[in-house]
Amino acid sequence: MLLIEETAPAAEALPVAALREHLRLGTGFEIAQDNAEDVALAGFLRAAIATIEARTGKVLLTRRFRMQLDDWRDRLGQTLPLAPVIAVEKIEIDDGMGTVTEVPPDNWRLLPHGQRPMILPAGVILPHVPRRGLVNVTFTAGFGDRWDQVPADLGQAVLILAARYYEDRGMDGNRGAMPFGVSTLIERWRQVRTLAGRGSREASR
Template identity: 80%
Template sequence: MMLIEETAPAAEALPVAALRDHLRLGTGFGIAEDPAETAALAGFLRAAIATIEARTGKVLLVRRFRMQLDDWRDRLGQSLPLAPVLSVEGIEIDDGEGRVTQLPESSWRLVPDSQRPMILPRGVILPHVPRRGFVTLRFTAGFGASWGDVPADLAQAVLMLAARYYEDRSYEGSRAAMPFGVSALIEKWRAVRTLAGRGGRELR
């Protein structure tokens, strides 16, 4: 399986001001914001968001993704590795020899489950993928386009983790370690992860 993030969270959606308040950094009274500091805070937030998303399988801010599989894991239904999925823009099958078939929306449907979204066939099974071919799915996932759309516990976990990264600028000793408070906040969002591609074929 290959999962590619085609868009990144918009810079204006990052809660830089909230992180600055959380860290009690000086503002107001004519104190100008330092662009270098703002860029650094945004970087810590992006790192924290990526970590929380990797641990939970939940996409905090809306982005577009592309997933490529050697074959369906199960032709009765294909699970998606991220949630919540808002829409599926298209599914296509490449036969490995340059011929690409776009699957009509009448042949499949999205089940937008909060833990394990799935693509289900409208008929009996999903279409056959040639042995040398692959299937590509393009979809949009995320809780919303603004930080206010992110669930409060996940938003707080991001601020706490970003603050940890800020306080340990080298990341040494803290990059791999997840603070207990952050782990507690994200625990209910964690789901058992399964392969998104069929186990019998080699993953790309």
């Protein structure tokens, strides 16, 4: 499976002011409010968001993704690797010979689910993918376009982690370690990962 993020969170959606206040409360010092500092804080927030999303499989701020598979994992239903999924925009099958065909929306449906959203066939099975072909699924996922739509515990985890990145800048610390409290905040959102795209083709080998 190849997962491509086609759009990024809007800069104005990032909680730069909240992070600045969080840092002030944590250190007792006012964080400068200027363009250079805002750009730096936004960078730490993007890094923290990426880490939390990777740990939970949840997309905090809405954006568009494209999932590329060499075959369906299960033609009875394909699990999507991220949640919550707002919409599946299109499904295309590339035959590997230069022809790309869009699967009609009447042939499939999205099953929304907080942990494991799925694409289900309208009939019995999902359409065939040629042996040398690919299937591309373009979908939109996220809790919302605004930071106040992100669940409070995930939002707080991002602020704590971004603050750690800010405080550790220029240091060779253990970047893989989660700050105290972050693991607890994200625990209920974590899911058991399943393979999203080693389909029946590999299973039959």
